[in-house]
Amino acid sequence: MTDVAAPAAVRVQDDRKDQTLHFLQNYGVYIAIVVLVAVNAFWTSDFLSLDNLRVQLFQVVPVLLVALGMALVIGTEGIDLSVGAVIALASAFIPLYLGYGAGLTIVICLIAGAVSGVVSGAMVAFGQVQPIVATLALMIGLRGVAVILNGASAKPVNDPFLDGLGLDSILGIPKMAWIALIIVLIVAFVVRRTTFGRQLVAIGDNRAASQLAGLPVRRVLVSVYVISGVLAALAGVLIVGHGAEADPSNYGLNYELSAITAVVVGGTPLTGGKVKVLGTVAGALLMQIISATLVQHNIANSYAQMVEAVIICAAVYAARGRGNR
Amino acid sequence: MSHVTVSKPAPEPVVTDADAQRASRAERITGLIQNQGGIGVLILVALAAAIFSSGFASSGNVKSILVGNAYTSLLALGMTFVIISGGIDLSVGSVFALGGVLAAWGSLHGGTLMAIVLPLVVCAVWGLVQGLLIARAGLAPFIVTLAGLLGARGLLQAISSEGTKTYLVPAHSAFLKLGDGTWLPILTAVVLFAVAVVVLQRTRFGQRLFAIGGNENAALLMGLPVLRTKVLVYVLSATMAGGAGMLNASRLQSGVTNIGVGYELTAIAAVVIGGTLLTGGAGSIYGTAAGVLLLAIIQNLIGVHLSQYGTSASDAVNGGFLAVVVLLQTYLSRIQRTQ
Numbered sequence: 001m002t003d004v005a006a007p008a009a010v011r012v013q014d015d016r017k018d019q020t021l022h023f024l025q026n027y028g029v030y031i032a033i034v035v036l037v038a039v040n041a042f043w044t045s046d047f048l049s050l051d052n053l054r055v056q057l058f059q060v061v062p063v064l065l066v067a068l069g070m071a072l073v074i075g076t077e078g079i080d081l082s083v084g085a086v087i088a089l090a091s092a093f094i095p096l097y098l099g100y101g102a103g104l105t106i107v108i109c110l111i112a113g114a115v116s117g118v119v120s121g122a123m124v125a126f127g128q129v130q131p132i133v134a135t136l137a138l139m140i141g142l143r144g145v146a147v148i149l150n151g152a153s154a155k156p157v158n159d160p161f162l163d164g165l166g167l168d169s170i171l172g173i174p175k176m177a178w179i180a181l182i183i184v185l186i187v188a189f190v191v192r193r194t195t196f197g198r199q200l201v202a203i204g205d206n207r208a209a210s211q212l213a214g215l216p217v218r219r220v221l222v223s224v225y226v227i228s229g230v231l232a233a234l235a236g237v238l239i240v241g242h243g244a245e246a247d248p249s250n251y252g253l254n255y256e257l258s259a260i261t262a263v264v265v266g267g268t269p270l271t272g273g274k275v276k277v278l279g280t281v282a283g284a285l286l287m288q289i290i291s292a293t294l295v296q297h298n299i300a301n302s303y304a305q306m307v308e309a310v311i312i313c314a315a316v317y318a319a320r321g322r323g324n325r
Numbered sequence: 326m327s328h329v330t331v332s333k334p335a336p337e338p339v340v341t342d343a344d345a346q347r348a349s350r351a352e353r354i355t356g357l358i359q360n361q362g363g364i365g366v367l368i369l370v371a372l373a374a375a376i377f378s379s380g381f382a383s384s385g386n387v388k389s390i391l392v393g394n395a396y397t398s399l400l401a402l403g404m405t406f407v408i409i410s411g412g413i414d415l416s417v418g419s420v421f422a423l424g425g426v427l428a429a430w431g432s433l434h435g436g437t438l439m440a441i442v443l444p445l446v447v448c449a450v451w452g453l454v455q456g457l458l459i460a461r462a463g464l465a466p467f468i469v470t471l472a473g474l475l476g477a478r479g480l481l482q483a484i485s486s487e488g489t490k491t492y493l494v495p496a497h498s499a500f501l502k503l504g505d506g507t508w509l510p511i512l513t514a515v516v517l518f519a520v521a522v523v524v525l526q527r528t529r530f531g532q533r534l535f536a537i538g539g540n541e542n543a544a545l546l547m548g549l550p551v552l553r554t555k556v557l558v559y560v561l562s563a564t565m566a567g568g569a570g571m572l573n574a575s576r577l578q579s580g581v582t583n584i585g586v587g588y589e590l591t592a593i594a595a596v597v598i599g600g601t602l603l604t605g606g607a608g609s610i611y612g613t614a615a616g617v618l619l620l621a622i623i624q625n626l627i628g629v630h631l632s633q634y635g636t637s638a639s640d641a642v643n644g645g646f647l648a649v650v651v652l653l654q655t656y657l658s659r660i661q662r663t664q
Contacts, residue, residue, distance in 0.1 A: 079467070119648075127652045128659070130603050132413070132467065133593075137651065140590055141644020147637035257471060270465050300487055305479030309472040313458060316468050 025318055029266055029282040036289050044296050052292075054174060058166075058242060060288040061176040062087075062235035064281060066255050067262035068187050069228030071280040074263055075191075076204040076224050077272025078131035082120055083232040083259060085142035086113050087252025090236030092150035094157055095246050102161040106237055113233025114226050116142060121225030125218040135225075139256070146248035154247035157240055166241025176238050183231070188277040197275075200224060204272030261308065262287055265315040287311075355657045362653075363599045363615040370619060374626055381626070388507050390621050395510035396569040396576070397421075398617040400592040402521055403565035405613045408596055409525070410558045411538040411605025412459065412466035416473030417566040418588035420448050422581070423481045424570025428500070429492035429580025430484060437500040441571065448567025449560050451477060456559030460552045470559075474589070481582060488582040494575065504576030513572065517565075522610045534558065538605030594647045595620050602658070603651075620646075 024031075040047040066083045073080045090109040097105040116138055123134035157163070168175050191197040199220045203210045211217045235255070240246050266283030268276045290311070294304040375382040400417045407414045424444035432440035451473065458469045482488045494500055504510060525531035533554045536544040545551050574580050599616030601608025620643060627639040 123648065123652060127655055129651045129655050133597060133603055133651045134648070136590060136593065137644045137648035139644070140587075140594065140647065141641050144637040144640030144642075144644060147635075148641060152635065152637070257475065260468070260471070264468065270468060300483065302479045302482035302487055305475045305482070309476030309479065312472040312475070313464065313469060316464050317462060 021318075025267060028318065029279060029286055033282060033286050033289060036286070036293060040289070040293055044293065047292075047296065050172060054169065054172075056288055056292055057174050057177045060284055061174070061180045062239050063255065063258045063262060063288070064180050064284040065183060065231045065235040065238075066228075067259040067266075067280050067284050068183060068277070069231035070256075070259040071263045071266070071268050071275050071277065072187070072191070072200060072224050073131070073228050074204075074260075074268055074270060075200055075272055075275035076221060077207070078124060078204075078221070078224070079135065079260070079270075080120065080225060080228045081132065081135040081256045082116060082138035082142060083228065083235075084252035084255040085139045085146065086116050086229055086232035087236035087239060087255055088143045088146040088248040089113075089116065089149075090233040091240045091246040091251045092146040092248040094162070094237070094240050095155040096149065098157065098159055098162075102159050105162075109233045109237050110230050113229035113231070113236075115229070116233075117226035117229025118222060120229070121222030124225065125221035143248065143252075150246060150248045152249055154245045154250075156245050158244065162237070162241040163244050164241070166238050166243070176242070179234075179238070183234075184277065184281055191275050191277055196220065196223070201273055201275060204274070206273075258284075258287065261312050261315075264312065270316070351660075355660050363612045363619065367615040367619045367622075370622055374622060378626060378629060380629070386625070388511075390618075390625050391511045392507055394617060394621040395514040396504075396573045397588060397591065398514050398595075398614070399517060399565050399569035400588055401595040401613050401617050402518060402610070403562035404589075404592045404596050405521070405599075405601055405608055405610060406525070406534060406558050407466075407562045408593075408601050408603060409538045409605060409608045410534045410555060411541060412555070412558065413470065413593070413603070414455075414473075414559065414562045415467065415470040415589045416451075416455065416477055417562060417592055418585040418590075419474045419477035419481065420451060420563050420566040420585075421570040421573070421588055422583075422585035423451070423477045424448050424567030425574035425577070425584060426481050426485055426492065426570075426580035426582060427567075428571035428574040429494050432494045432498050432500045433492050437498060440494070440498070440500040440575075441503075444567045444571040445564055448570075449564045451567070452560040452563025453556065455563065456556035459559060460555035466559075485580070485582045491582060492580045494578045494580075500575055501578060502575075504572045504574075510572070510576065518610060518614055525610055530554065530557070535606055538607070540606070591620060591643070594643060597647065597654075598650045600654070602654070 037048075046052055066087070070080055070083065089112055093109050093112055094105055097108050120131075120135045120138050123129045123137075124131050127134070165175055165179075170178060191200070199210070199215050202213075202215060203217055203220055207217060232252075232255075236252065239251055243251075262284035263280050264270065264283070265286060266276050266279030266281070268274060268279060287308070290307065291304055294307065380386055400421060404414055404417060424447075427444040427447055428440045431443040435443070455469050455473050458464050459466045485491070525534070533544070533549050533551075536547070536549055537551055537554060541551060570585070573584070595616035596608070596613050597603060597616070598619060599609065599612025599614070601612055623642055623646070624636075624639040627642060631638045
């Protein structure tokens with residue numbers, strides 16, 4: 001009797017543990033956000049003031065845009081290390097072409113991002129190079145190109161349209177945030193409701209099987225890197241608008257890290273086959289809230305970095321069980 | 326990365342002796358290019374530079390190239406081991422800087438022995454933690470060492486009041502002798518590379534790395550101590566990076582806090598250019614040495630001829646170079662596999 005009962009009890013306990021883990025994996029980010037906001041509402045003066053919220057949005061939007069592209073790439077079991085360099089490249093193009101008008105300049109920047117995506121995507125899809133090396137080459141190379149184009153020192157960008165894009169608000173919410181909202185909706189729709197989204201996830205799950213099933217593997221892979229490049233370039237445009245200067249030596253540094261962190265914390269596994277768009281948004285917001293909390297309580301940058309390192313490891317550790325289930 | 330090879334119903338193969346000979350010759354040639362290509366390109370580039378760039382082959386310039394890269398080459402050396410085992414270590418740039426700051430701090434507060442031991446121990450422990458997270462907890466090397474890159478930089482800044490305080494090695498400290506002069510740094514690097522060749526090719530540890538990098542499951546089933554070997558490789562890489570930082574601090578006579586950013590990229594590029602496959606299981610120390618020297622020569626040439634662009638021009642060239650090399654490599658290994 002007891003021989004049978006004991007394993008059964010253990011099994012029930014295991015099930016419950018499983019469920020708790022599962023719940024935390026799926027909703028942990030959202031819970032963490034709610035808890036942190038609540039804590040900050042009491043402990044940090046002016047945390048919920050409109051001004052502070054607006055400042056936080058200005059900071060998080062570029063990371064969020066890059067992270068959305070990164071989430072798609074990671075969904076195909078890839079990685080895009082070149083995003084920070086693409087931001088630098090876009091920022092270098094702006095002072096060069098601003099004479100032709102802001103609209104055309106933005107289009108040129110986005111095309112530059114797309115071209116960079118075509119290059120890394122083609123290396124991954126056709127050359128069968130590992131994504132990490134293919135995009136590493138661009139990460140090293142493109143920043144070099146950007147600095148050559150612009151020169152080592154920052155150049156001022158005084159264009160009412162561009163600066164307005166980076167600084168102004170509509171209905172009290174930054175224009176940048178509206179842009180980000182639209183793009184989040186588009187990406188979420190693409191991932192959930194389109195053939196392309198399904199194909200992307202299938203390829204990340206099993207590239208060989210997808211190829212045998214006749215999916216356009218190469219086209220989808222290249223498209224994913226193009227999307228990532230375009231979103232990074234857009235982030236670059238917004239960063240230039242917000243700072244009212246172009247500084248390719250410093251813009252976009254470590255953005256690949258922040259973006260990957262947001263994606264991973266949001267619950268998208270690095271092993272591909274799954275894309276969590278809302279999770280990525282939440283991941284980016286959570287990392288922003290954490291850094292804002294640390295900054296506003298005068299915690300030094302050094303400790304903030306160590307905290308971030310621990311969070312990255314913890315998030316991946318928590319996500320680890322998901323693959324086995 | 327998985328490759329799909331759809332096997333076509335092949336016509337009855339008629340293999341003549343001549344065919345077989347030709348195939349094996351082609352195979353040998355692709356293998357040779359892949360393994361020794363880095364060295365070949367190095368020789369060509371060095372010759373071209375010596376002929377077309379005046380002053381390149383002067384003993385002063387050669388010495389400055391060798392000395393300037395003696396310590397950073399150790400990052401690529403450690404990285405070679407990690408990559409052969411099928412992993413990657415993105416933290417080496419930060420650990421290099423951490424080692425330097427710890428060495429300078431140690432020489433100020435405890436003397437020469439402290440300056441040497443402290444960075445080695447701390448960085449070894451750093452590598453141990455990373456290795457355990459990777460081998461024991463099964464986290465992706467890429468992400469653990471990415472966190473390590475952030476964390477080590479954070480630790481370094483915490484020690485140096487947010488990177489604003491540069492510890493100076495006391496002027497008469499014996500620690501300064503360690504990185505002094507021209508020949509000592511070069512000799513240090515050469516000896517460590519030679520030791521690495523022996524370790525990789527003549528010891529059980531080295532052979533296990535190839536086995537694990539080639540097929541981890543198979544290595545596990547053969548009863549190899551996979552976990553221990555993998556942990557050790559990250560300890561090795563971090564210790565090497567910290568040690569290099571320590572020697573560099575002795576040379577610079579201080580613990581520079583903003584050094585080492587992006588060094589992991591150069592190290593990986595050197596290893597890959599040297600013919601070590603990022604998929605693990607294959608690679609060589611000679612190749613890495615060639616890769617390091619090749620990047621160093623390119624940087625030197627650009628420094629002379631395109632000095633108005635500074636390091637950004639060499640970054641652009643290095644990036645393009647890396648892209649060409651990996652494309653060539655994957656192409657060659659695909660040819661080899663189909664043969």
